[in-house]
Amino acid sequence: MKFDTPATTNPIDQLKVIGKPTSRIDGPLKTTGTAPYAYERHDVVPDQVYGYVVGAGIAKGRIASLSVAEAKAVPGVLAVVTHETAGKLGKGKRNAAPLLGGPEIAHYHQAVALVVAESFEQARAAANLVRVEYRKTDGAFDLARAKDAMGDSAEHKKEDSVVGDFAAAFAAAPVKLDETYSTPDETHAMMEPHASIAAWQGDRLTVWTSNQMIDWAATDLAETLKMPKEKVRVISPFVGGGFGGKLFLRADTLLAALGARAAGRPVKVALPRPMMANNTTHRPATIQRVRIGATADGRITAIAHESWSGNLPDGKPETATDQTRLLYAGANRLSGTRLAHLDLPEGNAMRAPGEAPGLMVLEIAMDEMAERLKIDPVEFRILNDTQVDPEKPERPFSQRQLVQCLRTGAERFGWSKRSAEPARMREGRWLVGIGMAAAFRNNLLTKSAARVRLDKRGVVTVETDMTDIGTGSYTIIAQTAAEMMGVGLDRVVVRLGDSSFPASAGSGGQWGANNSTAGVYAACVKLREAVAQKLGFNSADAQFADGQVGSGNRRVPLAQAAGDGELTAEDGIEYGDLDKKAQQSTFGAHFVEVGVDAATAEIRVRRMLAVCAAGRILNPLSARSQVIGAMTMGVGAALMEELAVDTRGGFFVNHDLASYEVPVHADIPHQEVIFLDETDPMSSPMKAKGVGELGLCGVGAAIANAVYNATGVRVRDYPVTLDKLIDRMPPIG
């Protein structure tokens, strides 16, 4: 189905199932421990054995010598895979560094060997006996130094986005800000480590894994193993969190496949937790400079946002300036990223890539600018709202309710009680502050297909390679099929995460919900036509409701259409240029109250509210969970998360869950979410947009701004930890 004109009324608009808060259909499995994750698939293939990964002990250089003899001598060891034995491997275009290193080492903890043994304990012990001698070479690991080395060279500014004359307008602005901020490297730290089981049948390979993007995984696994994609099957029905860390083929999958080939047995591999931060991808650190110039009455006339980040040679920059091109008005604009070469592990997407670190910075700058202008921060943002793409004024937004989000949030949160002057609110030992930030994230359209089947019991089965990484895909896909076919949720079966199913949008970039359900919508439209034809209805007139198909006075049970054999339909959604004609984005506003201990500068988040305008909300229950989960990750980003870089050794030091701190129960208060009523007919027949990343966008800055409001101490270097406050705290009185 080609979607190239705005949606009109369609069966989804009935809202009998769609739009209702619906408990997850996979809930009973997940809460009883019976949802099968990759490493647990004892059921799928017999005689599984265990692989244990050996990671490189240096950040850059070469393997000088490699000895596996001692490891192979360990009882139970079946095979050891290294670059010397793996055969010639390709590299998927989505991987910056080879997943199996050697002789060249591209980054610390890059896999250099897999030991396969009868038991996990044997494999782990033997892995410690793989002897690797390295020849180290110097690498670049320090972003600030790399930025200084780049200087002001025009070479890095070739792709800047420029509108008007920023320099002149900024110079002429009566009120201005020019500040530099930083955000640290972060790790996804999903609860389920990367894990795969691989089994060969002749030249055919099946992997049971944990991956957000089934088709990418199958494509890149085939590419890396230099085999036809048709002979690779990837299965991933349950994913224990991803946040971008499982977008790509990673070492667990490749090594399980190589280990299984070497051992002649199915092999299961999980990345040990302490290896994940350096072996896999991470959100790159940024240094960002923001300049804003405004008239005395608060209208932005000049805005510039530059961001420096580093990556391996084939890596990309963190796109932290993207939102600044679209969020606020202003005639003179400049934005661009500068990419340094660093030899740290690969930087890549982590939840809301670009906007998460970008808004952490831009929305502090807006708070600072409002203070300089002596304008309320909410009003300052409203004053500079734009209903058109500021770079291309002929392009409107399809929907843009930023102002409504800000006003609703301010009213619901009690913003008017905030003291504009910082460090004025005190409750016992606590300095209390309130902060806010705008939220913004684009809505991305990408094709997505599904197959639907109707059987003689009237059960509708949906099959698509879409994944559910905690996002609620199972449930919203079931809701979509139920709404379209006029049946209850108990009559719908959803099967996900299998490359033998039609290729979907997958889970990433908050594009999963809208695109994957639109694909299911398209397949259901086809199935409705087949049903109508089978039952002798004109498909344009046929109503699907209550398990029946009807037109005029005639009603026939839906199941009857499959009475003499299952009906199957397959289709997908493909998009025209609606997203070129109008900008599709999602908007929100975050409001946060913190308490900062007047003596110790300990920061506690006390209240959080997010107001979101993100198209039709397909399932308010799971959508709310996506937003509160993102807000929680935002607390981590604001207050604690930081991969500490050893700039001599070239690795992330705090590479486990004891030393890389993420929010725990005690850090998170009750959270409120409000969804504004919105449908976006430009997005898809579902009229929905993404929401899973919007909740993270801006929340860190809202917290940082609240800390400033509580204490009067402005921290521009995330995370905002007490050591950065303590020597500048107001006197205790």
Place this chain on the structure above:
Amino acid sequence: MHQPGDLDVTRRGVLMGTAATIALTAGSFPVPAEAAIGDAAPQQTLTPVTSTVSFTVNGRDHDLTLDTRTTLLDALREQLHVTGPKKGCDHGQCGACTVLVDGRRINSCLSLAVMHQGDSITTIEGLGMPDRMHPMQAAFVKHDGYQCGYCTPGQICSAVAVLKEIEAGIPSHVSADLMAAPKLTADELRERMSGNICRCGAYSNIVDAITEVAGREA
């Protein structure tokens, strides 16, 4: 109802109340006959040392012969195929492997299987299955107290144990009065649940779920 004076303060109980990530081990400690202490020749250490151990899991008796390096978590997951307890970190940092041993919660990854001779182990599967769910499991579904589901078995096992710990009068770091019966407040629940990480960030909903179950039981 517990009175403050009833409080049976044991060192073990206090430890349990203060940090959910502390693994406590119980039961006898069989010394395997093959593992002669002091016999440190490298070749010897390469050969797995095995030992027998017997315990019950969700009411079923198991007699196992295990590599003594096997954690309770791996014995459950890899030997018995009881995969409800999850391996999130294998280092006692995340709580996904939480199970109940003789009614008390532990991180099963921090405990060797052979240390559990005679113990009664309850995993998430023992609390309830899809066709007969425990009230805590049902409350997690109702309040959407999970997303990806990987930390969920540990969260639920911890939640069930937390309510018992509060009922037993075991204080926590946030209890204002160590000698008074701890209250069933959100702060108490958050403190006691803090050894169970949920990266999807369902904490607010989890506290709602536990509060509902606690209210029903009270």
